[in-house]
Amino acid sequence: MIIHIVAGGPKEYIPDLSIYKEDKNIKWIAVDRGALYLQEFSITPDEAIGDFDSMTEEELEQLRNSGLKLDQFQEEKDETDMELALHLAFEYHPEAIQIFGATGGRIDHFMANISLLYQALQSNRNIPITIIDKQNMAYMTKPGTYTIEKMVDKKYISFIPITKDVENLTLKGFKYPLENRHIFFGSTLCISNELILNHGTYSFSKGILLVIRSSDK
Structure with missing residues (x-):
């Protein structure tokens, strides 16, 4: 199994994810606004996680009503939403993890996501993790x-x-x-x-x- 994590970074940086939607070997985890992005690609995430602070109450209610498994955290927490998503992904012991929606926009968020690659490598999990956008891939x-x-x-x-x-x-x-x-x-x-x-x-x-x-x- 390969896990695709889709975060809420600027949508214009996210490649066309619809090319993956027929792949049954992929499990989708949405981070915050990434759940709405996946819906735009006609992909239903398996789970969504985060504090969802980038969504309006109406958008969040729409997700709840869709029956999506929603793991909501308080905004005041020690981990970033992406860190929570990676911990969730590790529980499935995947062959690889690919992350989308993690670049562009705020530089502090991007640097935090790069730091998570380092943390994962140091943990000796031996799971390849790649950050991907329209122009770049990083590991x-x-x-x-x-x-x-x-x-x-x-x-x-x-x-x-x-x-x-x-x-x-x-x-x-x-x-x-x-x-x-x-x-x-x-x-x-x-x-x-x-x-x-x-x-x-x-x-x-x-x-x-x-x-x-x-x-x-």
Whole structure:
């Protein structure tokens, strides 16, 4: 099973989710206003979670009347709505989690969502989690060797150190290759690279990388 989490970020950043609606292997979790977005794609979420502070009382009542399983929290809480949704997703032990509606709009919300990728990686759950919007997809990786395939619609690939140091970063099959390079938090060395082959590899021995695949539009 793959879990799709749809949050309430600006709708214009969310790709066409209707392409997934016939996939029976997907479980949908809506976060706050994401429940309304899913309805617009003619998708009924399996569950909705959050404080729903971005909805009017009329919209919230509409959700309640639809029979949707609604897990509502107080606005004053220690976790963000997305954090609650991820904890819920982990309970299903999915193969992977994909998150939509988590970019654009407020930068603090976006940075919090990126931080959740780090938290999940550190928890050793070994569940791939990817944040996806119309132009970007982002995920984090621990040390190791990884194969990465060319994507026509997202040709730019950036490697951003999340920890103080990332050691022995090696990029093969890229326009700008690297060999056992040490990069540090704040480095822009590995921004906007491209694959020159149908697939390449990246590897490193220490640290955590945020991998972002992007298009111009």
